[in-house]
Amino acid sequence: MNLPHLHLISFAICPFVQRSVITLKYKQAPFELSLIDLADPPEWFRARSPLGKVPVLIVDDDTVLFESAVINEYIDAITPPALMPVDPLEQARTRAWIEYLSEQTFAQYHWMTAATEDAFELARHTAARGLERLEQQMTRDDRLATPDFSLIDATLAPILMRYALLADPDSPWEAEAFPRLAQRWERLREMPAVRDSVPADFAAQLADYLRKQEGFAPAHFAAKLDGSA
Template sequence: MQLRLISFEICPFVQRSIITLRHKGAEFSLELIDLENPPAWFLKVSPLGKVPALEVDGKTWLFESAVINEFLDEITEPCLMPADALERARHRAWIAFGSECIFSQYDLMTAKTQEDFERHLAVITRQLQQLEDQLGDGPYFAGSTLSLVDAAIAPLLMRYQLMNEWHLLYEADEYPKLAAWTQSLLARDDVTKSVPDDFPAQLRAYLIKQGGYGPDTFTQP
């Protein structure tokens, strides 16, 4: 099966699918586009105009990272979703929650004023606590093995790790399980190699381009 993933380099939603593909050792090609000026063909295959989009065998297109990841999980080993229907539904719910967290993270990174920044930070503080409360003994969301929840949340935690280095948002000991989860994920090659080698620099450049309070906060050396 031929898989072509459409992306731009620092998209967290695309990163979810790259983590899944790399973890499973699946062969795929990656095509980068300018999402601010997408080619006409892309808008035809991605009705929402968002990445990722996945072309399968040169004829069928899928969009939305959660849908793509479940498809990938069904066609490759090992399975990253629980066998139990109720637990599988719970995982889907937390994957959806992870999407909301990524949107909140973007709002924080691109906040235009200190007031907006602090308002978004309050939302994020609540979300981080909600994630903390869901975690067990680890090292991953569901225990000893990686799941699609981990693939969905890893991009979020990778960015928070960087953002916290650039500008302290929270102390690690405020969320000890979350901190341990972050370290477990960032120790994995399938996570760290799901972004370009110069990812921190690219993320800083992106924030500078957005303008506003966030870049002043997160892009200082």
């Protein structure tokens, strides 16, 4: 099967872009990757990104796709075997959990970038509740906890990677509290598609990003990442 030319536009530490990188690498689909400064994007990106956000996938130098869930479904559709279930109900269910994990990605971001200690505590509680619901669902539903890699995993892996990197006494994430998720992460973290979905200096780049933010949580986590580098 001849694949179109795939050009992914990204910035290095974005979890939404990482989802698509994981999917491309897992599917072993050749792609071009361009990294931009989202705070000062080039004019060509402004012209091609309808929402001014990443990820953007340019197909055959012509068609622009945006939103990571849409991009991942397209990648999956053109690179067999498919990860998306065939059954329409299961397709809808997969999309629903991907949307749920998008909310958890934002919850994690609010925790990482909280400006005050009170905001940090609120964000931690919100993120922890989200993880608890997911753990409960994985306990009740074997279909969600299937050992097979899925598009849900491509969405989950960036979240768990950041929690593992930002291990903290005040983290929403505790492996002992979420044994099913922890088991999932142990498997995902060893996969080349996940391991190689971020730059080798990812921790340093994340610390640099947080240093540029203001407030309680960014200063705390930048110092923690600097200490572990």
